[in-house]
Amino acid sequence: MSELPPPARFGSSPALPVLAPGEIHLWRMALTRDEARIAALRDLLDPEERDRHDRFRYDVHRERFAVRRGALRTVLGRYLGRDPREIRFETGPEGKPELPGRPLRFNLSDSEDLALLGITRGADLGVDLERVREIPDRDDVAGRFFSPAEILEYRSLPAEARLLAFYLTWTRKEAWLKARGVGLSADLASFDVRVEPGPPARLLRVAGDAEEPLRWTLRTEVPAAGWVATVAWRGTDPRFQRFEFLFP
Ligand SMILES: CC(C)(COP(=O)(O)OP(=O)(O)OC[C@H]1O[C@@H](n2cnc3c(N)ncnc32)[C@H](O)[C@@H]1OP(=O)(O)O)[C@@H](O)C(=O)NCCC(=O)NCCS
Known part of the structure; x- marks a missing residue:
């Protein structure tokens, strides 16, 4: 294999996703440059995220951060039955954001204008995405x-x-x-x-x-043509479900 296999199919996003034990949900997110959508997602960020957002030097990086963090909060809010603004993250010693006191685990990766978010329950999970x-x-x-x-x-x-x-x-x-x-x-x-x-x-x-x-x-x-990702999961035989994040 010297070429990428065809991209996987990502289904429409469920309003109330159900995560079974041993399952990994993958969410594909297009990091839009649409101003109204960026503004709506930026509104979901907490003061620490706002601070980080404001410190990006280039518009494109600032916008992508607002979209991926806002989308992350929106998706996690659906699993937790919470308002996205109320979600509180704890940051590990080397920067990994996690949900304190919850079995829900997630990890996100972005490359250029695409992000991939993995969500599972009770097992360590890592995602890395790169544009080839x-x-x-x-x-x-x-x-x-x-x-x-x-x-x-x-x-x-x-x-x-x-x-x-x-x-x-x-x-x-x-x-x-x-x-x-x-x-x-x-x-x-x-x-x-x-x-x-x-x-x-x-x-x-x-x-x-x-x-x-x-x-x-x-x-x-392979979440899209030209991108490749690896999902690492502490466990054996995970089942995958794939969803596309649809902007409100
Ligand atoms: C964050 C890190 C782990 C990855 O950075 P990256 O590849 O630029 O970024 P990705 O898009 O894949 O992931 C970033 C996201 O991972 C999460 N994250 C941050 N720190 C993390 C950590 N220590 N562990 C796991 N996830 C982390 C965050 O959600 C972050 O998103 P944010 O920027 O919106 O906060 C960074 O510490 C790094 O670059 N490490 C390099 C390690 C290395 O040398 N790798 C070479 C492999 S051959």
């Missing part, structure tokens, strides 16, 4: 960020398979880190993921714990 595009120094970036085993596997692939392998590996690593709430402090050489695009995504090795890879599921997602 060529970057000039890709092999050097892989050399800096991948583990020694991943670099070997990456370099053994035919040149035409490497662009996709790069983004799959990147999102696999990042999704697993995000599931655990790890940020920039990550030791990227202390674990290996599968690099090869063909077979299913997998966590292959975690230093110091031979059993740890068996506790995780990594799943490749």
